Amino acid sequence: MIWSLQAAPDLSDRQFDLWSKLLEERAGICLGDAQRIFLQTQISMRMRELGQSDYTQYYNRVIDGVSGMMEWSVLIDRLVVKETSFFRHLPSVNYVQEYLQHKINNSELDSSFEIWSVGCSSGEEPYTLSMVMNETFELARLEPYFGIIASDISRAALAIARAGIYPKRKVEMVDAPIRQRYFKAIEKGRYQISPEVVDRVCFNQANVLNINEFPSIELDVIFCQNLLIYFRRELRHEIMDAFVERLKPGGILICGLGEVVDWTNKEISRIAVGGVQVYVRKTAQ
Template sequence: MISITDKEFKQLAEFIKRNYGIHLKEEKKMIVEGRLFQVLQKFNFTNYTDYSHYILADQTENAASELVEKITTNHTFFMREVEHFHFFQQQVLPYLAQTVKSNDLRIWSAGCSTGEEPYTLAMILDEYFGLQKYNWDTKVLATDLSQKVLCAAAKGIYPNETLASLPFKWNQTYFKNNGDGTSEVAAKIKNEVIYRRFNLMESNFPFKKKFHVIFCRNVMIYFDQKTKKELVNKFYNLMEPGGYLFIGQSETIDREAVNFRYVMPAVYRKEVII
């Protein structure tokens, strides 16, 4: 194992924080060493100083992308924090169906990981609108920092046992059993999700229209308070009045520092302008 010095860790942590918003605390040093050891071996680096110089010199940004892949944990599963999906189906969609006159729903899964969240949203939308769905644009934008998880999400193939938490009807309707212990998301649902790589630390968000719903769950656990506040305020400015923000149930935001109104645990709303 190649040890990382305090100075090297600080240098690496500052680069990650500056570019990706991820706040690496001092106690993460051993985890960083363990996760990056194979990367250093692959390029024959004997210390983290040379590795840091390599990242900074790489204009393709592939080295930085690999670094982020290694230090972040892309763990998710179908129906994670299921109360949010129930609220989305039972409260949010009826409101939007009544108030969005353009029939253009704009829903963003920010930090979508391997696709379970945006596919679940797409299935809920399909079930809710039913035969009237052809009248609506219900595509879900799904973004993540990791190209690796985006590729896995786009394939839409999952072990059968991971589908157990989904309604039986959904398993029958929205998945095709591959006969090898996996199932693939049906084309009609795949086509409803648009996957893009996006860094939430970008200074400018390139969206022409505002969103009605933003899911950004279990992403801000990596951020410090200042970064969280800045991101949540960006979400607020990107959201239509009456829109909803969902964050992870283990996450908190300073209600006094943002304009969103608290609705229920980990759900916030931008007030309707009357």
């Protein structure tokens, strides 16, 4: 029987160990036994495309030099969870809106308002923030003066994000006034996001594990949701510490509810707001 018609062979314990260690080392993602079938399916599907039938040979190919890195970038697209939606966690989005509004009301905006969406997937999260920021500036009759950096490890997700085109099922969940203002129906039941929203977002392919190599920029908001949950506790804490160094004094860090527990940092205070996990960088006394 030819390989493409055969059921995928089972990953042995040793192979599962090797692959999950590689995934954790390179992307931080920690798989439990429950994801074993998922890992096996994704790897074997890719092997099938390449006409390969041996997990060890494919593993050696993935860790081999420059061509291995290229293969890795294809494989990692299949191994990450990219689920996302517009306005996914409304209380967190509202918090960013209120934070900007407060700065406007108190004339505290001296330079551009800068946001970083970390693990942005196919763009729904940074575009949500861009729409909300635009609305807030407009309501205050101010020129929109903000920028959003949006990063993800997955090139496939970023390609969708950069195109800014989404199927109807994703767009119809957005409230009518925002939908009518910022989405234009195009062919085949798809919608294109308006340029005023797209132009504010700069997408880049980046692995958050390399955060210490990122340029030191000063941000007002770091928005990181549904990414750290895949990492071990110590790694979550290390990344949160690195986030702090990139916040302006008074800047805020918002992660998903319950994604980070028992983390402290002497430069940070946790703000008690129901339904939102938010930290603020202390300002100098």
